[in-house]
Amino acid sequence: MLVMATRKYEQRLRAEAAEETRRRILDALYQRLREAPAEPVSIDRIAQMARVARPTVYLAFGSRAGLFDAAGADLLQRGGFERMLQASAHASAREGLRGGICGVAEMYAANRDVIRVLSSMAQLDAAAVGGAVQRLEQGRASGMAHLAQRLADQGALRPDVTVDQATDLLWLLTSFESFDLLYTGRKLSVDEVARALTTTAEHTLIQ
């Protein structure tokens, strides 16, 4: 009791089981958001769907915000964010523009309902989603500034457009909100959305 001989545990199976519990909870959240994206989400409901006790959710994610934060990070990792950045880093900045817009459109479409809720929650209550959304948007902001600079360096920008102005418009056109206004609001297909956004960017920025 007084002196406890510390053992070294490897806990392979246990860590795996814990990880699998986290996955079940995250998947339950995704499922819930997909089947009812415009309804409030209760932790209790998510726990039931994951066949887990409610306190287990807090054990695994710390808080409600932690759960949504983890969902955002999970999306970032598995949702094709890498592929998107890669597409926008094409040697030709013009090609990078096309690839980047197509990339975000596909990424947004693949997880539309989940991103919809995360975005809106972040707007409504900054603390409610942890930092996941901010991190994603931060990455997008610097990515677009970089792309605008490369367009300028390669002489692709219209002469009456500054790098800052190009960054602003790219920021707008690659946002989830822009995508969703056309995809959900106007019922366009992913391809049609990508085409509309690309055409707009090219007409306004490229000479």
Add this chain to the structure above:
Amino acid sequence: MLVMATRKYEQRLRAEAAEETRRRILDALYQRLREAPAEPVSIDRIAQMARVARPTVYLAFGSRAGLFDAAGADLLQRGGFERMLQASAHASAREGLRGGICGVAEMYAANRDVIRVLSSMAQLDAAAVGGAVQRLEQGRASGMAHLAQRLADQGALRPDVTVDQATDLLWLLTSFESFDLLYTGRKLSVDEVARALTTTAEHTLIQ
């Protein structure tokens, strides 16, 4: 008791008092949203700020959703929605395009924080804001379809742009989300936002 002789009441002062109570509550809501746009809103808090008992809010607006619905309607009525529609109905469709975009930008800027919360709430929980946001968006949708048609009729559209495509882009560029991505997200001034959106619309749609 059994037979109640119904009197005719004029209730001038009383109706005025009731109307003034509604106003106080709405103004308290606006104030709260402006001073803390990214925090959850409790009815109790709003009632205290309006120096009114909590049940009075329910008496005046029926429910939480009713309150937000009324706020949306109030914005529609007083927020310059009329002026905006008027501006986009200029004889020249080209001028209507410019005026419409400037009009929405000013309207959005005047009540940015309130519209921000109403929009996000509508996305997260359709029932939480009544029909106010849907009605506003419905009006904007038909307005933009109308404007696109007039641009086509007056031969102002690029030959490679259909009326539907023009409607889609106008829908995107006149949205609150587009405005706010530039205004709050990129810290542009109202004029700069209006100019960016107008330039984009003209380069992409107008020949």
Add this chain to the structure above:
DNA sequence: GTTTCGCTAGACAGTCTGTATTTCAGAATA
């Protein structure tokens, strides 16, 4: 003076979050 009505005050049920406590089953070790 009497009636009416907007509003207050207080209490209540129900739902949600977040936390603490106890307990169990099974994995990790010896």
Add this chain to the structure above:
DNA sequence: TATTCTGAAATACAGACTGTCTAGCGAAAC
């Protein structure tokens, strides 16, 4: 196999919020 550790369940609790109900006050309307 026996022991120890630990992820998770079960339960209960405090606190905040919504929405509703009651009783009652005070002032306007008659």
